[in-house]
Amino acid sequence: MTHVLVVDDDPVIADLVAFRLSRLGLRITVETDGEAGLAAIRELRPDLVVLDWMMPRMNGLEVCRAVREDPDPALAGTPVLLLTAKAQEPDLERGFAAGATDFVTKPFSTRELVSRVTAALPAGSVPV
Amino acid sequence: MTTVAGVALALGVVLAGLVVVLLLAVGLQHRQRTRTQARDARRRAELMPTVHALLDDDGDDPAPGPHVTSAPALLDELVLDLLPQLRGSDRRALQRVLAARGVVDRAAADLTARAAWRRGRAATLLGSAAATDHTPALAACLTDRSADVRSAAARALGKAGDPASVTPLLVSLAGPRALPVGVVGMALLDLGTPVLPALRTALTEGSAPARALAAEVLGVHGDPLATPGLLALLRDRWQPTEVRRAAAAALGRIGSPQATAELTQLLATGPVPALQRVAAEALGRIGDPAGTTPLVSGLHATDPGVRAACADALAAIGDEGRGRLRVLAVGTSPAGRAALAALDAVATARQWRRPVTSR
Numbered sequence: 486m487t488h489v490l491v492v493d494d495d496p497v498i499a500d501l502v503a504f505r506l507s508r509l510g511l512r513i514t515v516e517t518d519g520e521a522g523l524a525a526i527r528e529l530r531p532d533l534v535v536l537d538w539m540m541p542r543m544n545g546l547e548v549c550r551a552v553r554e555d556p557d558p559a560l561a562g563t564p565v566l567l568l569t570a571k572a573q574e575p576d577l578e579r580g581f582a583a584g585a586t587d588f589v590t591k592p593f594s595t596r597e598l599v600s601r602v603t604a605a606l607p608a609g610s611v612p613v
Numbered sequence: 614m615t616t617v618a619g620v621a622l623a624l625g626v627v628l629a630g631l632v633v634v635l636l637l638a639v640g641l642q643h644r645q646r647t648r649t650q651a652r653d654a655r656r657r658a659e660l661m662p663t664v665h666a667l668l669d670d671d672g673d674d675p676a677p678g679p680h681v682t683s684a685p686a687l688l689d690e691l692v693l694d695l696l697p698q699l700r701g702s703d704r705r706a707l708q709r710v711l712a713a714r715g716v717v718d719r720a721a722a723d724l725t726a727r728a729a730w731r732r733g734r735a736a737t738l739l740g741s742a743a744a745t746d747h748t749p750a751l752a753a754c755l756t757d758r759s760a761d762v763r764s765a766a767a768r769a770l771g772k773a774g775d776p777a778s779v780t781p782l783l784v785s786l787a788g789p790r791a792l793p794v795g796v797v798g799m800a801l802l803d804l805g806t807p808v809l810p811a812l813r814t815a816l817t818e819g820s821a822p823a824r825a826l827a828a829e830v831l832g833v834h835g836d837p838l839a840t841p842g843l844l845a846l847l848r849d850r851w852q853p854t855e856v857r858r859a860a861a862a863a864l865g866r867i868g869s870p871q872a873t874a875e876l877t878q879l880l881a882t883g884p885v886p887a888l889q890r891v892a893a894e895a896l897g898r899i900g901d902p903a904g905t906t907p908l909v910s911g912l913h914a915t916d917p918g919v920r921a922a923c924a925d926a927l928a929a930i931g932d933e934g935r936g937r938l939r940v941l942a943v944g945t946s947p948a949g950r951a952a953l954a955a956l957d958a959v960a961t962a963r964q965w966r967r968p969v970t971s972r
Contacts, residue, residue, distance in 0.1 A: 496654065496657075496658070497657065497661070497664075497691065497694065497695060498695075498698060500658070500661050501661075501664070501665070501668070501695075504661075504665045505668075508669075570698075591698050592697060592698050592699050592700040592704065593698070593699065593700065594699065594700050594701035594702065594703055594704075595668060595699070595703050596701065596702065596703075597701070
């Protein structure tokens with residue numbers, strides 16, 4: 486079963502995202518800070534990460550960079566979708582430079598999020 | 614000595630006791646807050662299935678069910694927290710919930726509350742809830758006795774998205790309780806492109822600040838249909854400088870060569886340097902080669918700001934403009950110095966844009 490890790494320090498948003506993605510038939514794990522998120526990425530090796538940018542202990546960009554710099558190419562290639570209120574052009578540049586696969590900017594639509602997650606996963610990962 | 618020592622000891626004991634009591638009070642307060650937060654988090658978690666059900670509907674069902682209307686009051690808080698983070702059908706679903714639970718009606722009633730903070734909160738909530746039924750009540754708050762409430766009402770009108778808000782927002786720019794231009798401008802931008810026709814109409818109505826702001830917002834939207842109205846403002850010598858200036862800047866943003874002749878005229882014969890500067894900047898933005906010769910003439914203006922604006926505009930126009938600058942960028946005349954500075958700025962910008970190939 487395709488596994489998605491949701492990392493967001495806002496429990497309501499994390500729960501909402503997890504619920505919407507679980508409706509796609511995906512397995513979801515939730516973490517609420519960057520450090521725990523990175524540990525979970527290394528341990529659980531999810532197929533995709535939905536990552537908040539502004540979080541305590543370790544922000545989303547730092548997590549993203551750490552994933553991309555991992556010596557294991559499989560882990561370093563994990564798609565990372567940044568979910569953030571930072572929507573200015575320089576923010577997008579910084580996010581992509583850190584290795585983000587795609588962006589969903591807040592305020593966001595859960596339908597758009599589902600579409601972007603589906604597009605970022607390999608074909609056939611999401612049950613029809 | 615013994616008495617003094619005894620008093621000091623007693624004071625020390627009392628002080629230590631006070632410190633212990635203070636520490637205990639802080640500890641208890643902290644514990645109480647942690648418990649309250651944990652309880653709220655638990656209650657919110659219990660309400661999440663209701664929120665999931667609300668956002669799960671595929672259509673725009675106008676009537677949330679009884680499970681929504683009878684849910685605890687904490688649901689309102691949860692929805693109000695979520696509202697700014699969501700958009701599209703999710704946002705509309707949450708707005709319907711607020712209306713169905715009477716939150717919107719209560720807020721509308723609070724717009725006339727005695728306390729300013731209640732009126733301000735009510736206005737903010739009505740904006741978040743996109744309660745267009747309450748546009749007249751919110752518009753009335755634009756003249757509230759509290760400046761904070763007036764600003765909250767303006768922001769709320771912008772968020773609520775009713776095009777009928779344009780007129781009261783522009784009216785609020787004048788009078789003894791006038792709102793700051795920045796607050797009204799942001800609200801007009803929040804209203805988006807549906808208000809462009811109303812803004813075009815506003816170019817010929819209302820106060821001078823209203824006409825200037827309407828021109829500015831039309832320019833930000835790059836609305837080509839506003840060009841005739843803006844040109845009329847630019848031609849009208851009886852318009853205040855701020856209005857003609859805003860019109861010139863807007864024409865530059867829209868970028869239509871239709872405006873070149875009028876802007877050239879303003880650059881040559883403008884009554885004040887501020888208008889000549891903005892005319893030059895607009896000509897640079899439009900990039901029409903027909904503006905090159907008048908801009909070269911502008912390099913000999915007496916005002917250094919006008920000279921600099923003309924030089925920058927020539928640099929922006931393209932190869933022809935930069936060619937003319939290179940010819941002029943000799944000697945120490947004011948025009949030559951302005952041309953040289955503009956060419957230097959272009960060179961610096963190019964240097965910054967060059968990709969880094971090695972460290």
